[in-house]
Amino acid sequence: MTTAVMAMALLTHSTAAISQAEAKTTTWQQTVDKAKGQTVYFNAWGGSEQINDYIDWAAEQIDERYGITLEHVKVSDTSSVVSRVLAEKMAGRKDRGTVDLIWINGENFRSMKHNGLLYGPFVRELPSFQGIDPQQNPTTILDFGEPVDGLEAPWGMAQLVFIYDTEIVNKPPANASELLEFARKHKGRVTYPLPPDFIGTTFLKQLLSELTTEPGALLKPVSEADFEAVTSPLWRYLDEIHPLLWRGGETFPANNLALTPMLDDGEILLSMTFNPAYASSAIASGELPKTVKTYVHDKGTLGNTHFLAIPFNSNATEGARVAINFLLSPEAQAHKANPDVWGDPTVLSMSQLNSLERKRFSSLPLGPATLSPEALGKALSEPHSSWVAALEEAWKTRYRQ
């Protein structure tokens, strides 16, 4: 009798679990059905051929499988998209927004979140979210110190790496103080992108993380810290290194990609990027010589995650969610991680995947200039996003001629 009851209980329990899972898949199925025929305007930075080609590939797949048209709107600066959505809110447009999907993180995300410009939360409903392990990759739920709250879905990982040409430089500098020595030895041939360029500011944050005596303060909002005390080692360092830089530190290249042709020509000796596979793909596209390699500083470099979000007034939220779900799938993520395609590291944790899915990733080539995950080491956490504006303002005040 008791066994029968227990068996019944077990049975009902498992049926309940099944029907719950069923309910989840049916609602997801409803989303997929509703998404069919929608056009999703995907506003994503369009400055890189490899990335554009990848998005084209994804658009074809999404069209084939789900009947959704994914239009890549190539933007030169994501913040201009943020201001457009803001302008739409200003004009009182609550639906039929011009943006359905946006590639975003950091300050832009914080700005959209705090101004109520985002749709959601939606991330946990996505079937592909299973592949993500926030324990292992905390940056997938904490975007520059800002809780994601399900308003944006992680898409790819980034870590600051430096690029050099092994034919010209024997031993690249391994930390901030060696970099200063390096700049002294090679006067005028080191530089960094002009803040507030993303990589330029990241470089400042990297130096700050290495130089400051109070690293703990960086993880909290800047308003809670003694800005002068925390940052003074950085300014001392910059005051010393700037006269040794390219153009005497009076002007800087516009962004990190502008460094690539300069590195190629030998005008500068070191370049930097947030995509560990960038150098390999630049070799493949003829922009850099085969002899370039990447390296990281000995105490690690800053890393973060980039995300996908949906604006509050999108008319194609179903289509956008289905597109995001595809972009997070092991298949799309593995294709993206391929250095011949884009080489963007995946947000998925191998422990969450089955063996077949894992194999997609383990069989990928590494690329001639890409560091192995071991050599890349553990990423340093990004300072809280409020540090960005404060650092940029302080930098401008000091170094704008």
Next chain:
Amino acid sequence: MLPAFSYMPVLGFDTFSLTPWQRLLDTPGLAEMLLLSLKTSILSTLLSLLLAFGVICFSWGTPLWYKVQHWLSPLMAVPHVALAFGIAFVLMPSGLLARLIAAFVGWDYPPDWQTVQDPYGISLILLLVIKEAPFLVFMMAASIVQLPVADTLRLGSSLGFQSGVTWLKLIWPQLYPMIRLPVYTVLAFSISVVDIALVIGPANPPTFAVQILQWIQDPNLANSLLAASGSVLLLLLVVAVVGAFYLAEWLLNKLTRNWLTNGHRGRFSSFWLSLATKAWQALLMLFLCGGGALLIWSFVWRWRFPSLWPDWSLRSWERAWGGMSEPIANSLVIGLTATIIANIISVILLELNDHQRQKNESAGRWLSLVTSGAMYIPLLVPQMTFLFGVQILLLQWGAEGHWLTVAGLHLLFVLPYCFLSLTGPWQHYDRRHSHQGLLLSGSWLRTFLQVKLGVLWRPLMASLALGFAVSIAQYLPTLFASAGRVTTVTTEAVGLVAGGNRRLIGVYGLVQMAMPFIAYAMAFFLSHWTLGNGRIVRRLNS
């Protein structure tokens, strides 16, 4: 204008205040940015004016003049972003020039030159002069035909004036008032230009217009207020500079009155005039080299400094071609729509003016003054100030993101150029042609279509080509009106700047350059040849 005074309800800024102005004044390097904008705009305008005048003085009435005229159209047609890239490829430390020198001197690495994006803005000024001097020559040429130049020159030389002095003392004082407005548009353009300042202008700090764009694009939305007050300040800056120019004109007029009438025949060295011609030729060379550099880079695979000879490849074209058909189609459709409408409106306005003038001379004169004055408004107001407001309007109407909206906004900038380029020919049209036609056909419309348009066919074709070129070059209006959904060759090209890939920049720059050239070639063809009896025949009046 409201956001400039801290009023932007959506963001929770719903009280009026002067805080954005306070913050604007606290911006690091504000004075340097404003000075930089002033310096580049005033210097480039003055240099262009000097150059244009010098070229006209030296070459007017000589065979050289025809050569100058031949070069005007391509110079004015080339989109300035492509030109900026081309010239940067020539002048930069690893550019063509440095490679040539390196071949002799034996440099291994590019020199630490500040030849592009220099903090003084010299490269920006140079580029602006290349862009503006031909425009001023064009406007001067259009005005000068209304002056009795040949008679004046003959009179001058019979009185013993050197020809340069005659130009300066007798012709210039009549000519300048006629080109005053074009000069002001050049001033306004060079203060508010963004795209070429991004490519070739100083970066730290940038010019003020670039700073405003950066504020507009800043993720910290409170900076939109800063951008709003900044764009109002930019407008004030334009007004101030134009005012200062007017004042300087007036002062110069006063001061030189004595000199103008003192009867000195002068020892005005022709050296200066030939210098202007040399400078003109140097600019032409730079222009051609820039185009050449784009062509080379578009076929490059690997080309490290200091090698003179690249590894050639077609890969950039192959890769770019697939993604290019849509922007090219968009540019064509938008450009043609805007240009054709602009020319129809211009012709109607000019006809109305003519009509009014026949009825009542003074009222007609007044009307034509008002219309041509109104035409200058879109050219004088800084695009940034203007478009910030337009964007909000478009959003309220829900009209952004459609190609027709983009074409409509282009129309605003195309129309003035078409109207102004047609004004001269329309004024010089000999009405007796139409009288004859009217007598023969009895129909006003038939006379207009068959006689007047026939006579004015060539300027009309030229105006179509010019309008198309203007439309192709528009960057900010396209960006603001299209919500990023309508891509043109120009938005793609400027978007690629971010990527820094010289090969792709070469491809897009060339395509961007080629489109207006094709338009000019077609206009040239259409103005000389026509279909008659099913065969292509040479037009009668060409």
